């Protein structure tokens with residue numbers, strides 16, 4: 001069975017590609033997703049996020065290797081395993097990053113990726129319900145809105161920001177990112193609006209779009225250096241499909257490099273040691289992993305009954321909220337928990353914000369995987385452009401095994417210093433009259449840390465990812481770069497990467513909207529290549545054994 005394009009991974013990047021490429025009815029597109037259809041109700045009720053973390057539904061649940069910088073601890077690395085990918089399990093904060101991030105990509109030689117050049121793709125993707133200006137889109141598939149039923153304590157956090165002297169903003173994605181304010185979210189009508197809901201679900205009726213779910217890609221098929229198809233495991237059987245034009249890798253920052261390495265594309269020596277035949281020795285595959293490390297300071301405040309908390313009253317409020325959400329799509333179940341935050345400078349000399357804050361209306365411990373009794377709130381801080389770099393490598397040649405994930409957190413002392421300043425900055429906000437008046441108390445776990453050395457120890461003992469791994473197939477033209485500015489893999493034909501892996505350096509903010517932008521831009525490049533004849537003429541590649549296992553088309 002052949003398709004013009006095969007998209008590997010139905011997450012943020014993959015859903016955009018599948019939808020945009022299948023707009024042309026003469027083009028056939030297959031999307032291969034390891035997880036199921038996004039039916040789980042916890043995905044769609046925004047507050048379901050908390051239970052998704054605890055039940056581990058729709059999630060790969062990866063762990064890091066022990067992190068030297070985190071006192072030998074192993075970090076958690078959740079990733080969505082479902083249509084919509086991580087956009088189906090994320091915290092729904094809509095952020096693009098700083099203008100300077102994209103200008104930096106372009107300055108490194110990635111032509112076409114400056115802020116002015118990517119802004120049209122952010123706008124094309126976006127349907128902002130509130131903001132109508134030259135920075136925002138109002139006709140795109142991705143709905144962006146203010147929270148419908150914001151928590152009352154959000155205003156106290158913002159007021160504390162004002163009292164501390166920060167700029168207050170209600171748009172982090174416009175002319176100026178800096179400041180403190182409420183986050184806009186990828187919701188529509190009080191529901192999560194994942195990349196699947198925005199791009200894929202509305203287009204499942206297209207006859208030229210075939211979606212394979214619960215289909216685990218095991219390797220890319222090559223003839224010489226040309227990608228010709230994909231092998232995947234579904235219902236216990238191996239199947240193969242062919243690509244007339246291109247294979248498009250969108251399996252995310254951990255699994256795109258993993259699948260490439262399993263297919264013989266990566267550091268030749270490492271692959272040979274595992275007995276994998278080398279198709280193309282590309283040393284940068286899996287390198288340059290970096291991520292936002294996040295420190296959480298919890299404030300205990302039993303009297304703040306309108307925060308989310310495990311108490312009799314708190315559970316009662318949630319139970320009462322179920323019919324409100326069911327009938328009106330309003331109320332506390334529309335929360336994304338990280339309702340407000342900010343982009344601030346850890347010291348006055350910083351040219352642009354180097355820290356992001358998230359204000360969470362619950363006592364968050366261990367990513368919400370641990371049930372914590374009582375009420376309160378949490379202040380998160382992360383360093384936006386960490387210098388530490390790690391890697392993704394293969395644990396074995398078994399495609400069903402998890403890769404070895406090593407973000408190498410806090411390897412660079414500069415990251416530690418910024419985190420310590422960020423921790424102090426968050427405490428400074430807690431101490432402003434607006435938050436202090438709420439009468440909470442910082443939990444002794446962090447409150448006992450007062451000197452720089454103690455704060456550093458707290459961070460090393462408790463911080464973990466805020467879920468933005470990127471960079472493992474870096475875009476650029478150097479020896480360790482993996483894709484060029486057109487996202488084609490260096491040295492190979494018929495294959496591109498369109499997900500968080502390609503970011504040369506992480507953007508200053510949350511990564512869902514940026515990946516969607518990358519895929520919007522990629523879809524134009526892919527279409528243009530086909531129309532200009534730059535892609536090879538369609539060819540039929542026969543793979544044995546596929547005919548008997550016809551694709552499950554959700555469109556059917």
Ligand SMILES: Cc1cc2nc3c(=O)[nH]c(=O)nc-3n(C[C@H](O)[C@H](O)[C@H](O)COP(=O)(O)OP(=O)(O)OC[C@H]3O[C@@H](n4cnc5c(N)ncnc54)[C@H](O)[C@@H]3O)c2cc1C
Pocket residue numbers: 008009010011012013014032033034035078079080081082083084085086087089090091092093094095215216217218250251252253255256259466467468469498499500501510511512513515
């Ligand atoms: C808990 C959490 C909270 C987050 N919060 C936010 C937030 O509030 N705002 C924000 O902007 N960003 C947030 N992010 C980050 C953001 O969601 C991701 O950066 C973004 O979704 C990544 O897109 P992607 O296309 O690179 O990968 P993904 O969306 O992860 O997609 C990869 C897809 O590939 C599939 N796949 C992987 N391996 C295979 C295989 N072998 N075969 C077939 N399919 C495969 C996966 O199942 C998945 O569906 C969060 C992420 C998480 C996990």
